[in-house]
Amino acid sequence: MLGFGLAIEPQLWAMIFVMVRVGAAFVAAPVFSNVSVPLTVRVALSGAIAVLVLGTTPVQVPQSVFALATFVAVAAEALVGLALGFVLQVAFAAPLVAGEIIGGSMGIGFANMIDPNSGRSSPAIGQFLSILLTLLFLSLDGHLVLVDLVVRSYRALPPGASWLAADQLRDIALFGGYAFLAGLLLALPVGFLLLCLNLVMGMVSRSAPSLNLFAVGLPVSLAVGVVSLAIALPAMGDYMQVIIREGLAAAQSLVLAGAR
Template sequence: MLGLGLAIEPQIWALVFVMVRIGAAFVAAPVFGAVSLPLTVRVSLSGAIGILVLSTHSIVPPPNVFAVGTFVSVAAEALVGLAMGFILQTAFAAPLIASEMIGGTMGIGFASSIDPQNGRSSPALGQFMSVMLTLLFLSVDGHLVLVDMLVKSYEALPPGAAWLGADRLRAIAFFGGYAFLAGLLLALPVGFLLLCLNLVVGMMSRAAPALNLFSVGMPASLAVGVIALAVAFPAMGDYMLVIIRESLGALQTIILG
């Protein structure tokens, strides 16, 4: 009996309790939290990892389902899972920030479509860069590192004592600023060339006011932007790997200390 006349198998209740943290992480994390991923797949993965956690850790769920302590424990589990997914999701916002900077300067900021990751409209250039970051994330086994951190989190933050301290919450907040820094550095090679082009166009407009620069500046910005993207994309890919390593390192620091 688990309270209010409710009877449930202890093993099933333990599995459901463990799945709270894992499911919350999958909801907030990239790749796993994509709207295109069916809910049944997400629940099945949470259950499979939950069985792995129960086989490697001694998890004691709250004795009563309908109790204040149970609700507090479930909230703590959800907080830990959401924090883990939020760290990775913050890193995945860097390409969108970079695309806003580059696309606005190139004049293609109006080109947008529905992002399959979150179901919202986003710049086409940002979707391209997000797809590349996702492929790099999968190529370096970032999804497996996330699963490994989820399993290890039950040892570092066992259920019942899973509240994140003020120092860890502060680290999560500070890591949110890394998304803007990473987006700026990601857009820096192309953005610098476009800035130089705008300076040249501005000098031409002052030197020859009668010259119609709108018919020259827009095609020039688009051409320079496309060429700069083609040339700088290998270096941008290398920095995307740095973003992934930083996010996984921050995840490890938050969970394991």
């Protein structure tokens, strides 16, 4: 029943209720939250996954739509979905941190572009690394693992008892530091070479004060940065796979509390 003497099909109301958690996960999760993904596609995917959930997991839906308990249950469902997507979004922020470090060391930190996925301005190198991480995420079937986590979340955190504990919320907040750690490790190969170059340029400028450091240092930093980035790209790609696995594992352990 909707309330006020109105009625709705029970199957339709159950699907709409399940779509709240799935849709919230898609709003916060990488790839699905990109502005390039049309809203109709997200709604269609949420409906398809909701049908899958209803066919595999018994879900107790509130009896009345316009009730305080229903609004609380919907808020709890949205919280679980947003937490699943947010943990993965933290891991996907590592390339942007690495791009800031590398771009600043190369002297092209001012080279920003409008990211078509988020609609915000981001460093050119960070955007390149983000696209590479997204392609690796899709190639490793990370989007399918995310859907599997959302489906299994209905067994770990069933509707009606899906509020996250305070310890889980604290661990999710502390996981935000992983973006800086992973970004630093991702930029370490190129950043170390650029740091050595800056030390050398500093010694050269002290030994030859008449040397125009800006006319010599910027082209050299740019050339060394591009070459070192090309050389270190395979190792950076391997670490990006580690970032993806860590993000998916954290989404399971932090949000689902190790549910199998």
